[in-house]
Amino acid sequence: MVVFFMATIREIAELAEVSRGTVDRVLNNRGYVKPDTKKKIQALLQELHYQPNRNARALSIQKKNFTIAYIYRATEINVFFDDVITGLKAKVAELSEHRISLLVKRIKPDDTPAFIRTMNKMQKAGIDGFIITAFNNEKIRKKTNELVDQGFPVIACNVDLAGTQRLAFVGCNLYRSGYIAGGLLSITVGGRANIGIVTSGTPELVDRIRGFTDAIHTNHPDIHIKEIVTTEEDNSKTLSGTKAMMKKNPGIRMIFSETVAVHGVCRALKDLGVDKKVKVICFDDMPSIRQLMLEGYVSAIVFQNPFWQGYRSFELLWDYLLNRRAPEHEFNYSITEIRIRESIIEDAKEVHPAKFTVPT
Amino acid sequence: MVVFFMATIREIAELAEVSRGTVDRVLNNRGYVKPDTKKKIQALLQELHYQPNRNARALSIQKKNFTIAYIYRATEINVFFDDVITGLKAKVAELSEHRISLLVKRIKPDDTPAFIRTMNKMQKAGIDGFIITAFNNEKIRKKTNELVDQGFPVIACNVDLAGTQRLAFVGCNLYRSGYIAGGLLSITVGGRANIGIVTSGTPELVDRIRGFTDAIHTNHPDIHIKEIVTTEEDNSKTLSGTKAMMKKNPGIRMIFSETVAVHGVCRALKDLGVDKKVKVICFDDMPSIRQLMLEGYVSAIVFQNPFWQGYRSFELLWDYLLNRRAPEHEFNYSITEIRIRESIIEDAKEVHPAKFTVPT
DNA sequence: TTGTATGCGTTATCAA
DNA sequence: TTGATAACGCATACAA
Numbered sequence: 052m053v054v055f056f057m058a059t060i061r062e063i064a065e066l067a068e069v070s071r072g073t074v075d076r077v078l079n080n081r082g083y084v085k086p087d088t089k090k091k092i093q094a095l096l097q098e099l100h101y102q103p104n105r106n107a108r109a110l111s112i113q114k115k116n117f118t119i120a121y122i123y124r125a126t127e128i129n130v131f132f133d134d135v136i137t138g139l140k141a142k143v144a145e146l147s148e149h150r151i152s153l154l155v156k157r158i159k160p161d162d163t164p165a166f167i168r169t170m171n172k173m174q175k176a177g178i179d180g181f182i183i184t185a186f187n188n189e190k191i192r193k194k195t196n197e198l199v200d201q202g203f204p205v206i207a208c209n210v211d212l213a214g215t216q217r218l219a220f221v222g223c224n225l226y227r228s229g230y231i232a233g234g235l236l237s238i239t240v241g242g243r244a245n246i247g248i249v250t251s252g253t254p255e256l257v258d259r260i261r262g263f264t265d266a267i268h269t270n271h272p273d274i275h276i277k278e279i280v281t282t283e284e285d286n287s288k289t290l291s292g293t294k295a296m297m298k299k300n301p302g303i304r305m306i307f308s309e310t311v312a313v314h315g316v317c318r319a320l321k322d323l324g325v326d327k328k329v330k331v332i333c334f335d336d337m338p339s340i341r342q343l344m345l346e347g348y349v350s351a352i353v354f355q356n357p358f359w360q361g362y363r364s365f366e367l368l369w370d371y372l373l374n375r376r377a378p379e380h381e382f383n384y385s386i387t388e389i390r391i392r393e394s395i396i397e398d399a400k401e402v403h404p405a406k407f408t409v410p411t
Numbered sequence: 412m413v414v415f416f417m418a419t420i421r422e423i424a425e426l427a428e429v430s431r432g433t434v435d436r437v438l439n440n441r442g443y444v445k446p447d448t449k450k451k452i453q454a455l456l457q458e459l460h461y462q463p464n465r466n467a468r469a470l471s472i473q474k475k476n477f478t479i480a481y482i483y484r485a486t487e488i489n490v491f492f493d494d495v496i497t498g499l500k501a502k503v504a505e506l507s508e509h510r511i512s513l514l515v516k517r518i519k520p521d522d523t524p525a526f527i528r529t530m531n532k533m534q535k536a537g538i539d540g541f542i543i544t545a546f547n548n549e550k551i552r553k554k555t556n557e558l559v560d561q562g563f564p565v566i567a568c569n570v571d572l573a574g575t576q577r578l579a580f581v582g583c584n585l586y587r588s589g590y591i592a593g594g595l596l597s598i599t600v601g602g603r604a605n606i607g608i609v610t611s612g613t614p615e616l617v618d619r620i621r622g623f624t625d626a627i628h629t630n631h632p633d634i635h636i637k638e639i640v641t642t643e644e645d646n647s648k649t650l651s652g653t654k655a656m657m658k659k660n661p662g663i664r665m666i667f668s669e670t671v672a673v674h675g676v677c678r679a680l681k682d683l684g685v686d687k688k689v690k691v692i693c694f695d696d697m698p699s700i701r702q703l704m705l706e707g708y709v710s711a712i713v714f715q716n717p718f719w720q721g722y723r724s725f726e727l728l729w730d731y732l733l734n735r736r737a738p739e740h741e742f743n744y745s746i747t748e749i750r751i752r753e754s755i756i757e758d759a760k761e762v763h764p765a766k767f768t769v770p771t
Numbered sequence: 772t773t774g775t776a777t778g779c780g781t782t783a784t785c786a787a
Numbered sequence: 788t789t790g791a792t793a794a795c796g797c798a799t800a801c802a803a
Contacts, residue, residue: 059795059796059797060796060797061796061797071796071797072799075797075798075799079798103796103797104795104796104797106795106796106797107795107796107797107798108796108797108798109797110795110796110797111796111797111798111799112797112798
């Protein structure tokens with residue numbers, strides 16, 4: 052084993068025969084350094100694999116105030132993001148040695164102008180970094196790149212801003228989550244059934260549907276997708292669309308549904324009197340969907356760990372802010388977890404192993 | 412919002428009208444402090460909720476050498492613990508500012524004397540902390556308590572040492588993992604089937620079987636457990652036992668199997684020519700079991716995140732070593748993850764969302 | 772352009 | 788028993 056000792060600024064300075072101040076100027080591109088000495092120092096930094104000491108840096112910087120903004124677009128009743136925010140706050144709480152303010156701002160869906168306005172306002176208010184959940188459209192991409200160009204670090208959380216210079220994406224691997232849902236559905240119906248899909252049709256979730264259909268087509272030839280209903284996140288459309296689908300295809304035994312739609316889907320099945328005979332697979336773990344699962348309407352959910360998404364987003368942003376370390380990976384996927392009834396039943400959750408293990 | 416500023420040693424010292432050295436002596440029970448001043452300082456520490464600054468401490472302490480021992484009992488071919496060790500190492504790598512040596516020692520199962528000997532040797536070798544995976548028997552419990560009494564922090568990893576003074580347990584919630592497997596099995600067979608159980612019968616895993624049977628009995632009245640085969644981790648017993656069970660109960664459609672046994676179980680089913688008709692649910696994700704799943708013998712696995720168990724064990728131990736912070740929870744359970752074929756197929760894993768998303 | 776001095780909060784050593 | 792002070796590595800204000 053080769054033990055490798057980290058070089059410090061002081062050591063670099065001694066080797067370069069300059070003062071630590073000069074090394075610091077090179078490190079942080081502050082200027083006021085003669086090109087020659089700059090080169091000499093940079094060579095040494097390279098050679099000795101200089102890495103700033105995180106503890107020293109944190110200690111020295113800790114009186115500074117940091118303000119991070121989280122801007123997300125969602126409806127008022129969307130509890131999904133509560134968990135994301137809890138994750139953000141958990142990371143802030145962990146960083147208790149520092150003075151961090153977290154600004155959280157929700158914007159109504161489809162109000163891109165308001166979203167941009169908020170970004171502008173935050174930018175002027177002296178925010179240190181952004182975490183953003185926005186639909187990926189031209190205007191927001193442009194504004195994001197503008198922020199990045201001005202030196203603001205931006206993390207895309209939950210919805211990616213592909214094509215921008217954001218530091219990283221933290222969120223669900225949509226394709227994979229759909230792919231897994233496909234396999235899970237197949238298991239549930241024993242590999243042979245007619246099924247239906249109910250989707251909002253929003254472009255952000257298109258990969259999920261693609262993952263699902265790919266899994267079915269590749270691995271499960273006896274599963275037949277009879278119809279795809281598009282709801283546009285409209286409740287009455289979901290209801291009528293599901294009903295129409297079921298009437299047209301009475302043989303459907305299972306429905307693959309997206310998060311928001313699942314309530315309408317179950318409602319429709321209930322109205323038709325086929326609830327609990329036709330099962331549903333959907334996404335995300337929130338109280339209302341839990342209830343549907345406990346009651347037997349939903350047989351499984353695919354969970355994307357919103358808490359982790361918030362937690363990790365802040366973690367990556369913070370590591371950049373404090374240590375200037377860019378995320379190791381551009382794409383940071385949350386675990387795609389399968390949850391069934393037994394995963395969430397409280398009596399099993401709270402059970403203590405010691406209660407059952409009698410030491411011998 | 413109430414902003415709360417942390418008190419520092421210096422501030423405490425000023426308020427108590429002593430020097431920081433004295434406060435330090437009180438904080439670390441070094442003695443040489445007059446009882447009166449000690450009381451005065453302690454009162455202030457309480458009142459101001461003094462918490463040492465982690466960054467300062469880390470900085471000040473970082474030249475120290477730490478040595479942590481991980482002792483686990485397993486057979487040579489048990490790759491499960493490779494992931495645990497990778498998790499341990501990942502945490503060590505993260506703590507790159509510190510000088511940490513990780514000593515890993517595997518002990519053969521059933522060799523309690525060797526296990527104790529190793530603990531003794533490590534103890535004398537100046538180890539700073541222990542992470543242990545041992546069967547929970549009287550001798551090891553006694554030795555563990557001895558270590559703890561002498562000030563060594565001990566984390567029980569993967570197998571708990573209930574009834575000892577170990578700092579914490581990190582591992583799988585066995586009862587819950589069995590409970591979830593029960594629900595999963597029911598989904599797989601459509602809620603109605605005769606099934607069998609193949610278990611090693613080791614007392615450490617008894618809670619898992621209990622969780623499984625509880626789930627079946629409570630929620631799935633049409634699932635009938637026809638037989639429980641006990642293998643004692645013996646391959647030939649697994650083979651013959653499974654075959655005997657299947658001959659006696661040809662109606663069995665699904666088998667709930669423990670980690671080690673699953674290979675023998677699948678082998679038996681193959682020999683009997685009922686492979687892929689009779690499905691298996693088992694535990695842990697390792698290459699050989701993955702293979703069985705990809706080939707269609709195993710329909711799902713319940714995964715207990717060994718990497719996380721190692722990572723988290725080290726994290727808790729380190730927080731104690733560096734900051735004297737005892738773990739917040741005595742029981743630290745890993746996520747019990749359901750994995751199916753689609754969870755591990757590579758082509759979906761490597762898919763890049765950007766490849767599928769056309770920004771609009 | 773460059774160097775020096777001080778502070779961040781703790782630990783540890785030495786002096787009183 | 789206590790107090791003073793030098794590290795730890797980095798950031799920054801200030802001096803040269």
